[in-house]
Structure formats: C-alpha cells, structure tokens
Amino acid sequence: VDGVAITVENYAQIINEIYGKSYVIVPSHPERECNYPYPVWEYKSAPINIADQYRIGIPISAKLVRNFQKTHIDIVHSHCPFTSGLFAQKLSKQSNIPHISTFHSKYKEDINMRLKLNLDIPGEIVAKYVSAFYSRCDYVWSVSHGTANTLREYGYKGEITVIPNGCDMPITHKSDIIKKEIFDKYKLDVKEPLLLFVGRLTFMKNTDIIIEALGALARQNKRFNMLFVGEGEDRKVMQEMVEKQGISSMVKFVGKVMDRELLKKIYVSSDLLLFPSVYDNAPLVVREAAACDCASVLIRGSNSAEGLIDGHNAFLSKETTEDFALTINTALVSNRIREVGQNARKDIYISWHDVLDLVVKEYKKILAEWNS
Secondary structure, three states: OOHHHHHHHHHHHHHHHHHOOOOEEEEOOOOOOOOOOOOEEEEEEEEOOOOOOOEEEEOOOHHHHHHHHHOOOOOEEEOOOOHHHHHHHHHHHHHOOOEEEEEOOOHHHHHHHHHOOOOOHHHHHHHHHHHHHHHOOOEEEEOOHHHHHHHHHOOOOOOOEEOOOOEOOOOOOOOHHHHHHHHHHOOOOOOOOEEEEEOOOOHHHOHHHHHHHHHHHHHOOOOOEEEEEOOOOOHHHHHHHHHHHOOOOOEEEEEOOOOHHHHHHHHHHOOEEEOOOOOOOOOHHHHHHHHOOOEEEEEOOOHHHOOOOEOOOEEEEOOOHHHHHHHHHHHHHOOOHHHHHHHHHHHHOOEHHHHHHHHHHHHHHHHHHHHO
C-alpha cells in the first residue's frame, strides 16, 4: 500500500464504475486477494532485498499478452518506469495505441538512500534511465508542478501534463465521540494533543526529524500523544530512537491500518499530521488529513507543501530538528489548529471522482489526437 497503488486503484475503480472498462496489470503478490470490481492481470514477481514492501515484476507471460490482444484496449497508462512501464511500452507499440506514463516518485534519491552508499553515481544512472524512459512515452503526466520539475532535473525535456492526486477519504468533521473512541482504543492521554504520522516508516521521509523534535519538546516539559501509522524498513531503529529520547510513554507504533474507516477516525481525532518528508511528491496523506480538518506540519519549499501557505492552511518549517520542534510548539499554542485544518480542507481537498473527470477528458483528447 502506497500512494501509487492507491492512485491506480482509484483510477481503475472509478473508470469501471462510470466511464468504461479498466484492467489493472501488476506484479503478483502472495498476500493479494483479487476481489476487485475490475479484472486484475498478474505477472510473475520476486522479492527485492533493498525494499521489503515491494516486489520486482517479471512481465514474461504469454497468457497476459493473449489477454491483452483479445481485449479491446484504447489506452495503456503506466505508473512506473521500470519493468511494468517497459511492458506497457511493448504492449502499446504492438497494438498501436497511446501510452501515457505518470511520473510519481523521486527514483534518483530513492535508490541512493536504499543502497546506503555515499555515492551519487547509482542515482545519476537511474535518473538518466528514467529520463530516457519518459522520452519514449507518447504522453507524460505528473502529480504536481514540483514533481514535473523533478523529472526535468533528471534531464527530461518533453511536455508534461499535471494531473493531481485525489483523495478517497470522505470529508469528516471533528467529533468528540470519535475522538473518545480512538483515545480509548490506543490508550492515549485525554488531556494532551494527538500528533500523527501516516506512511512508510523510513528515514527517507525524515522520520528521524519527527522523533528528535518530539524529544526536544519533551525536554521542555511538553506533553503529547504521538501515533506512527505504517510499517517500513526503519521501524525498529525508530523505536530505539524513541526509547533513547525518553518519550516511549507518549509515542505508539500501531502498524499498518488497512481499515479506511479506522484511519479516517484517527485523522479526525488528531490535532496535527507531522510530515517532514522532502522525498514525497503530492503525498495523499496530506489531503487525507485535510479531508478530516487536520492541519499538517510540512517542510517549506518541499513538493509536499506545494500550494500551501504557512499559518493559513498548513504550518511550514525548515528542514531541521530545531525548527520542526518550534513549528509544532507554535501550532499547538496558537489556538488556530482547527481553523488551519479547515482551511486546508477548503483549499487542497479534491475527490478522486473530480480527478477522474479531468483524467477522462484528457483520455478523450489523447484518443482524438491519436486517431487523427
């Protein structure tokens, strides 16, 4: 479960509900239950040592190619420039149909951090590969203007259409009843604010800044509740950091929350989403929090903070432990947290249905251009 997977799921579901037929082609996964309202075509995969959440696809499947050839397909839309993207390029060329690919992630930074090498060379190689891949696509989309700039920094020079990510979290307002339910479930201190992180537990998302900032606040005798929602390769080290900071009594790691209703209740009950990532592009969690009137603390100038105004619809910090701690404290004592959260909902919330309306209009333009 990540932002790209949620994007693909919502594209497929809403297209299938309203606009036509959709098919999802993905690497197989041993834990996947294929009970989706649209066909899911799988190809072989294998685990990756440097990314235990993901699997590498091996798209060599005569059955899958036959399925594709005997099905009427108008557009191929890929969301990854590696094996699945290459497979999408092959299928589109064989069938002479347009291939759109959306650029989602900072692959250069991702590979350098995962390999844990003090070298930029692997990332530079990946950046060149990614730029070359998108240069071969018929149409290139990105999820934000900042993401588009990242792709240009990799060397891509073609056109980019910005189509934002949406949010499947329904608009939900603060509720004392829901808050009591969540505080009881996780045994939280009712007298203190609830701070929240949702996402992969990895230092690529600057989760160390969160823990160190909370430690600094605790040393200033500030009390709080903190929930880390998610799993990831750095969870164990993060828990050790929490112990060293002496804040174990106030911080809880609750694992993945697959139940969207429960996750919604956690957002509704939270005062602030802490998300200091400069790695993410247009993160869904910021919009999910906004849907529930929950303000976010973000890094000023990051892609995560694109379009947000400090003190109006978000709280923005420098990328340092000291300033992040100061920004959290300023937000908590300002008595404007709820107002800022409400402004975020009004300013940045967009439903996936509204996004898919934009998507399908673009699909129709592309098809008309392609056929002409």
